Amino acid sequence: MRTIPFSAVFAVLVLLALPTLNAHAQQPPTGHWMTIDDATGKPKSVVEIYQARDGSFAGRVTEILDLKQGPNPLCIKCNGSNKDKPIKGMVILWGLKPKGAGRWSGGHVLDPENGKTYKSKLELLDGGRKLGMSGCIAFFCRQQVWARQ
Numbered sequence: 001m002r003t004i005p006f007s008a009v010f011a012v013l014v015l016l017a018l019p020t021l022n023a024h025a026q027q028p029p030t031g032h033w034m035t036i037d038d039a040t041g042k043p044k045s046v047v048e049i050y051q052a053r054d055g056s057f058a059g060r061v062t063e064i065l066d067l068k069q070g071p072n073p074l075c076i077k078c079n080g081s082n083k084d085k086p087i088k089g090m091v092i093l094w095g096l097k098p099k100g101a102g103r104w105s106g107g108h109v110l111d112p113e114n115g116k117t118y119k120s121k122l123e124l125l126d127g128g129r130k131l132g133m134s135g136c137i138a139f140f141c142r143q144q145v146w147a148r149q
Contacts, residue, residue, distance in 0.1 A: 061089065075112045
């Protein structure tokens with residue numbers, strides 16, 4: 001009886017795992033994501049991330065879960081075309097482009113609570129079940145973890 005060396009078995013297992021690892025690496029951030037309030041840990045809204053016509057990724061609020069400002073709050077602190085517009089349906093994330101496996105950057109995010117726009121980046125976490133969305137000023141970034149719906 002002939003035995004197979006451990007190194008050969010290991011090599012075969014690695015080769016079998018590569019398609020799974022590659023599939024995760026190629027997974028886009030598209031879909032519906034539940035945003036979580038940093039301070040309270042409670043769900044705030046649902047954001048749909050989609051691929052824009054130019055190939056970048058963007059996100060719009062599809063559902064308001066935190067009803068402390070009512071079922072259809074307005075972006076009172078926003079400037080420009082978003083001023084006093086409903087947050088539901090508003091594009092709050094745009095211009096994100098791939099930056100390696102499971103990462104996107106170069107975009108912007110609007111915080112409807114304060115009306116400010118920040119540089120943004122995304123990163124798939126926990127096998128694609130969670131999304132790290134970071135808003136940045138210069139080199140300082142703050143990450144929120146969103147849950148896939």
